[in-house]
Each structure stands twice: as C-alpha cells, then as structure tokens.
Amino acid sequence: MSAGTYTPRPGAAPLWRMIAAQTAFETKMLLRNGEQLLLTVIIPSLLLVLFSAVDIVDTGAGKSVDFLAPGILALAVMSTAFTGQAIATGFERRYGVLKRLGASPLPRWALMTSKTLSVIVTEVLQVVLLTVIALLLGWSPHGNPFAVVLLLVLGTAAFSGLGLLMAGTLKAEATLAAANLVFLLLLVGGGVIVPMDKFPGGVRSVLELLPVSALSDGLRDVLQHGASMPWGDLGIVAVWAVLGLGAAARYFRWE
Numbered sequence: 001m002s003a004g005t006y007t008p009r010p011g012a013a014p015l016w017r018m019i020a021a022q023t024a025f026e027t028k029m030l031l032r033n034g035e036q037l038l039l040t041v042i043i044p045s046l047l048l049v050l051f052s053a054v055d056i057v058d059t060g061a062g063k064s065v066d067f068l069a070p071g072i073l074a075l076a077v078m079s080t081a082f083t084g085q086a087i088a089t090g091f092e093r094r095y096g097v098l099k100r101l102g103a104s105p106l107p108r109w110a111l112m113t114s115k116t117l118s119v120i121v122t123e124v125l126q127v128v129l130l131t132v133i134a135l136l137l138g139w140s141p142h143g144n145p146f147a148v149v150l151l152l153v154l155g156t157a158a159f160s161g162l163g164l165l166m167a168g169t170l171k172a173e174a175t176l177a178a179a180n181l182v183f184l185l186l187l188v189g190g191g192v193i194v195p196m197d198k199f200p201g202g203v204r205s206v207l208e209l210l211p212v213s214a215l216s217d218g219l220r221d222v223l224q225h226g227a228s229m230p231w232g233d234l235g236i237v238a239v240w241a242v243l244g245l246g247a248a249a250r251y252f253r254w255e
Helices: 015-032 034-053 064-094 097-102 108-136 145-169 172-189 201-207 211-223 231-251
Strands: none
Touching: 015 034, 015 064, 015 108, 034 064, 034 108, 064 097, 064 108, 064 145, 064 172, 064 211, 108 145, 145 172, 145 211, 145 231, 172 211, 211 231
C-alpha cells in the first residue's frame, strides 16, 4: 500500500456533478409537493379530459381535443416554469434557503441552471402524460416535431424568467397570490381553452402578444394545422424569453 492512500483531498466536486445533484434534488422536491402536483399535473389533465369530453366551449370545426391538446401543453409549461417555480423559489428566498445555497460552492448561476433543468424534467413527464391522455381521447397530432420542441424550450425560458423575476422581487405571500392570479387569468384569456376569436378585436390584439397565447397558437398551428414553423409566434415567445431572463438576472434579490 503506497503512502498517502488515505490522505484526504478536500475541495468542491466538479461543477457538472454539483449541477446534476442539485437538479435531482430540485426535481424530487417538486414531485413530492402535493400542491405543485395539483397545479402541474392534475389540473391540466382534468381540463383536457373535461373540455374534450363535454361540449362546453365552441372550439370550431373538428374534434375538440385537436384544439385543446396544444393549449393544455402550453398551460403545462406555464404552470411548471412560471407558477410552480415562482411560488417555490419565493418561499425559498423568504426562509433563507437561497441565501445559504448562494454561499455554497455551487455558483448562483449554476443554482438557477439546476432549477431550470428540474423544470424541464418535470415538463417532459407532463408532456408524455398529457400526450397519452390526448391520444386516448382521439387526438391526431401532425406537423414538424422540431418546431414543437423549439416552441416548448422557448416557452420554458420565457416563463422561467418571468417566474424567477416575480420570486426575486416580491414577498413570498405576494408571489403566491400573484402567480395563482396570473395563472387563472391566462387560463381564460390566453387562448388555452377559449379560442382567441371569441374576444373583441382590440382585446384579442393585446392578448395575442402574451407568451402563453403565442405558445398555444404556435403549438396549435403545428400540431393541428400542420404548419412547418410558426415564425411569428416563435418571435413573440423569444422576445418574452429574452426580456424575462434578462430582467430576472438584473433584479433578482437573494435575500
């Protein structure tokens, strides 16, 4: 046995390993939270089944599920990347968790990266579940898969930035109330369940600029109408992603 075999080697783990460990921890915490599961999994699934099975809203020609499924996918992205992340991060900030993590060997940008990766993991599970449910309800998706992935990634970036901005600037209780209120308002007015042509022209022009509206419309253009690449909707979501992430990076407070 050579000398120095048991010599300790103190130091931080490789960065990629720290990010992977933090991502796994964030994902487990998210999936173990009953309230978050209600928001991110159960509500979108129930809405998809209910509005597909019962003729509550006139979704136009064709099967209701063909209109609803893309919108519910957009809602799932918003519920996880925006609402769920804003509430969880807001209370972590209030209880000093972020302050302590910020003093660890894990860089602050890597912590935010881990949170984003945990959101992506959760969204993958959501998309798989909602896709299975929609297919069982008779959904017939078609279009460019790359465009769908690009829309979902940009939508995740946009809503993550907005969620972190809210969590990093408001008090936890205000974040809880505001995030849930925004979720409900965008559920109704974001083109998720109610078609945008049901709104007056002036109101519709404003609503179409919202990130969830652009994401829903873009996914619907691809999956329902077979568009190759919805550049207009992609551009709107990309602008929100840049603005949201930029503002979060600038104004996020760790304490």
